[in-house]
Amino acid sequence: MTNPVVTQSMHPAWPRVAFQGEAGAFSEMAIRQHWPDGADAIACHTFIEAVQRVCEQAVDFAVIPVENAIAGLVRPAHDAMHEAGDRLQSCGEVRVPIHLCLMAPHGASLAGLREVRSHAVALAQCRLFFARHEWLISMPHADTAGAARDVAEWGDRTRGAVASESAAARYGLEIIAHHIQDIPHNWTRFVVLQRRS
Numbered sequence: 030m031t032n033p034v035v036t037q038s039m040h041p042a043w044p045r046v047a048f049q050g051e052a053g054a055f056s057e058m059a060i061r062q063h064w065p066d067g068a069d070a071i072a073c074h075t076f077i078e079a080v081q082r083v084c085e086q087a088v089d090f091a092v093i094p095v096e097n098a099i100a101g102l103v104r105p106a107h108d109a110m111h112e113a114g115d116r117l118q119s120c121g122e123v124r125v126p127i128h129l130c131l132m133a134p135h136g137a138s139l140a141g142l143r144e145v146r147s148h149a150v151a152l153a154q155c156r157l158f159f160a161r162h163e164w165l166i167s168m169p170h171a172d173t174a175g176a177a178r179d180v181a182e183w184g185d186r187t188r189g190a191v192a193s194e195s196a197a198a199r200y201g202l203e204i205i206a207h208h209i210q211d212i213p214h215n216w217t218r219f220v221v222l223q224r225r226s
């Protein structure tokens with residue numbers, strides 16, 4: 030298993046919380062919303078890895094998306110929790126508003142875009158948008174923020190990402206369309222997991 034990205038904490042009292050994705054992912058937002066006074070958000074590549082970190086007591090908690098208003102159950106997250114079995118227990122919940130934006134390198138246009146990357150669950154929340162813009166090819170990526178980071182690194186004006194407004198700011202992308210999810214009041218419910226004592 031690869032090591033998670035760990036930011037050195039300035040605050041030893043903060044809880045250490047694993048999430049799936051990169052800095053700027055919605056799961057990281059869920060952590061900020063649940064611990065407004067601060068938490069060390071530890072990026073993991075997969076849900077299984079995030080859950081595993083809790084089982085191994087390498088972190089205090091994991092925050093995992095379980096249900097979205099449009100896409101329904103987040104299957105890979107449920108599978109990861111199932112694998113952990115009774116070693117974990119849920120100790121909280123957080124519901125995060127999900128506003129999805131289409132973003133691309135500066136100078137790109139909607140008409141000029143061809144390929145759009147994002148987390149499969151995020152793409153599933155934008156079916157109507159993709160149906161209206163049928164020249165766009167949606168391609169699954171590990172997470173929303175990782176898609177934004179890669180699209181910024183590639184710098185190709187035909188390739189875009191679906192992610193949050195803050196991911197666009199963090200990775201220096203231009204927002205081409207705001208609120209492209211199928212319903213305006215979209216949300217994802219996350220569970221907070223800890224090791225069963």
Ligand SMILES: O=C(O)C(=O)C[C@]1(C(=O)O)C=C[C@@H](O)C=C1
Nearest residue numbers: 054055056094148150172173217
């Ligand atoms: O990729 C991210 O930003 C995530 O946090 C993952 C995830 C998900 O798996 O449901 C979380 C919330 C959004 O609904 C879209 C994607």
